Amino acid sequence: MNVLMIDSPPLFVAGVADVLWKRDSSWQVWSAQHPEDIYRIRTDLPAGTVGAVTIEWDERAAQVGWPKVLQDALGTVPWLFVVRTVCRQAIADALLTGAAGIVDRHASADEFADALARVASGAIYVPPSYAIGAQSGPAHGPVGDERAFERLTPRQREVLRLLAEGKSNKQICRVLNVAEGTIKNHLYALFRQIGVSNRTEAALWLSRQMGAEATRTPVVPLCTAVHH
Template identity: 85%
Template structure:
């Protein structure tokens, strides 16, 4: 599996490459510092062989516009934000930008490898200490109810997914071809349903739901194959 690491110091790239190779010698790590590096790597690898990307996320990376570069060059290949300081706002910003996960720069080698493996497998990764699937981190009430998502209407689910992509109310209106007042009503209803009070909390809630579903699906697949 090929992993691309953007803007990471060479020593850090070498360390990650060593850890991944020791886990599975089919892992290969590439490095990039500039957008043109992405296109050169894309053209040099067989299609579909790049499994995940990490980005050292800071103000400079935001100015470069790496998310847009990655979407244009690599399509649906998932990326993982690497940050120096992790907090709930950083998690929300990462998810709303389109990242498949976020990990701290000083995370252990095993945690870093686990994060990469999870996003490469199609899951959303947030460090366990921030409550993905943990009852202690869920607000009391409906937000902790695993059936809350299923109780949303199909339109509310669409609105929630578009919101989590970072779209504004007006952009959601254009996508769904409805009035802005209708979107506001949907947001009010779904916020009450899942037990959150704003857009950031809603995006985090959806990330928890997707991560939990992915974990259950992977467990079920393991049982089907090995049971």
């Protein structure tokens, strides 16, 4: 699998590449600094072999418009935002922008490798300390949303929380000891119940339920406090 890292320092790219190669020698890391690099790399690689992308996300990256560039060049390939400070507002903003997850730029190469493996498998990734599913119930979201959460069955709530933790369908199956078809049925039902159409929207919906800050910056994630 190929991984594309945008605007990351060369030494860090080399560290991530080394960790990924030790896990699976079929993984290869490519570095890009400008939109034209993306199209050149896409031409050099067989179609469908880019599994995940990371973007050093800040005001400069927002001005470049990387999400649109990636969508145009690579279609549905998932990407991770790499940010200076992770908080619940930043997580919500990243998901709303279309990212499959968010990771701290000070994270270790091993953490990056875990995050990349998660999103490449179709899951959503947030740092473990921000696992949304660890909380016990809905917080202070909009009244309509609270009622929607209450209408979910206990099993649907479990599936939603595990999804928001970044687990894939197969991982949820193992946790709940049920067939994958059953999980797909639960996802279809809860998506209809809360009014979303995909996993990313579901995770964003739950992050708001769990107390994401009411005011948010729509393009560049900003955090007013660091949570531990």
